[in-house]
């Protein structure tokens with residue numbers, strides 16, 4: 348399984364608290380997969396996809412060496428690492444973790460075998476519909492469909508049948524990164540097409556720093572109140588700053 352690799356050579360697996368969405372504040376073990384099928388210009392994990400031999404544009408203007416940023420572990424090896432933490436809430440993140448769907452199924456089965464109380468969340472961009480085994484094992488999908496502010500063509504970032512499938516599981520929240528007022532019309536259009544109930548939608552201010560979060564939190568939370576959506580903070584950014592592995 349291809350995981351993001353920390354500068355010290357270890358896989359990006361860490362015990363912290365969930366900073367976004369429904370489970371904000373919950374102690375959680377994060378496992379960060381490498382690779383993504385999108386290339387958002389404000390992505391906060393460009394080291395999972397913005398390789399030197401690609402022409403993707405990113406606000407940072409920096410490229411990454413693929414071999415330096417990926418480390419291979421089997422699901423059994425990952426289970427051995429994460430089971431050492433005093434925590435049974437797991438978040439699979441990326442990159443786009445569903446690119447490696449089969450390996451997550453193996454990992455979830457291994458973890459449930461030793462602890463039936465293991466709780467699994469996945470953070471996904473919503474372009475890939477998972478199969479039955481994955482869908483049954485996972486407890487919660489945190490879907491983050493990308494808007495035009497990501498700089499990606501709509502046909503690549505919005506896959507209606509996949510969003511509809513995820514909404515239909517009854518296990519999915521949809522988190523939208525809001526950077527401008529005009530993002531709302533796009534969100535409402537996606538909501539209608541995929542039949543997403545208001546209480547499953549979170550608006551989260553676009554922010555890669557506390558300053559940016561504080562600049563956007565007021566108007567984005569007001570928008571959530573006015574339209575009956577939920578608001579998501581980025582608590583980890585406030586607590587730890589824009590760092591890896593926290």
Ligand code: SF4
Nearest residue numbers: 383386387390442472
């Ligand atoms: S989908 Fe997520 S991980 Fe992939 S480029 Fe966009 S923000 Fe980054």
